Amino acid sequence: MSKYIKSILFAAVLSFICGGLLTLASTGLREYQLRNMTLDKNKNILKAVGLLDDQKSYPKEAVAQLYADNIRQMWVDGGGKLVEEKKDESDLPVYLFFRQEKIHAYIIPVYSRGLWGKIAGYMALKNDGATITGFTVYDHQETPGLGGEIEKKWFQKNFEGKTILDDQGTFISVTIAKGAVKGQIPENRQKHFVDGISGATMTGKFLSAGLKETLNKYEPLSERFRMNEIK
């Protein structure tokens, strides 16, 4: 047998075995992986409304129970109406936080550009359609210690209580300031700004833009909450 045919045969057999083994591993573990992904997503949604503490770890069952008891996923259609099923490609996902049968807050997924890559998180807004009650980041590629601080509690806590509307009731989003808010932003506008991270001006700039874009997309829904059309 010539040298080349032997090489080709060897490579073919090896690829076949390796490919087969990987397929087995991947299909066998798929169920566990999907379960982990859902759990991780649910955890972050619960964190956004303050039902989970960032510092502690929770057993899987507790997270699943807490999620089932409090959160329901729905979709927002083009007119800002809540619908049970996704009907149109442009429908947006939203997670509703129920307390005593009433919507207490709604949670929207946030995807933003960062300095090095994408930033993904959740923002929770109160049922008045204007006040932010929580913000979490679960995925990013920012520099640890600088832009990476966006995943930290101290940064995310700043968002609580801020409002996305100005005094006239028009949408202006929330902005990450360059440095501390106090002493830099006029008193009456401080409620639209959160403290920035020193050394991470660009991350703040990109995230501000991303938040504005996301909040703007959900404006039809927020408006309905403001008009008290959704209970």
Added chain:
Amino acid sequence: MKITRTKAFKIFFTPIWESNPISGQILGICSALAVTVQLKTAIVMSLALTFVLACSNLLISLMRKHIPRNIRIIVELTVIATLVIFADQVLKAFLYDVSKQLSIFVGLIITNCIILGRAETYALGNPPFHSLLDGIGNGLGYSQILITVGVLRELFGAGKLFGFQVIPDGFYALGYENNGLMVLAPGAFIAIGLIVWLQKTVSKE
């Protein structure tokens, strides 16, 4: 014959200290910088690499008489890549949080020069048992540096170990501050540099 004189013992222990892949041969630095901010990720990375290195050495050594010379690098890489993807899948299924933190670095074990280096220079020319020992030894050598750097960086960078606060609050009240440099990649360079220095000084004696 004393056990410390046997060939197997030497194969196993030389890479742990004398010719340590990181501090002795300066290989595999990239991952050592990236995953050592916390001790937990450093340990999981060490386990993953040791597993891949031991298995790849064993498998390649078993096949060494049949691998055609002209495609040997491709064969080695196929074996290594299969093992790495397998390790990655297992981590995603059972240690999801850690695998998220390690992100791309598990996949990058494929390009870690320690593994291909050991396959080329050792496993291709030596019997399976010795190759397995060589793989585990090199894996542990890599691990001990990674874990040492992980301890240093998490302790001085965040005041924690395994995510638990170990530096008491009283120290911070007295004006102690976490060292921000330790959290960044240059901190790892400095830590590894110090270890290389220590090792070269000790082995000379």
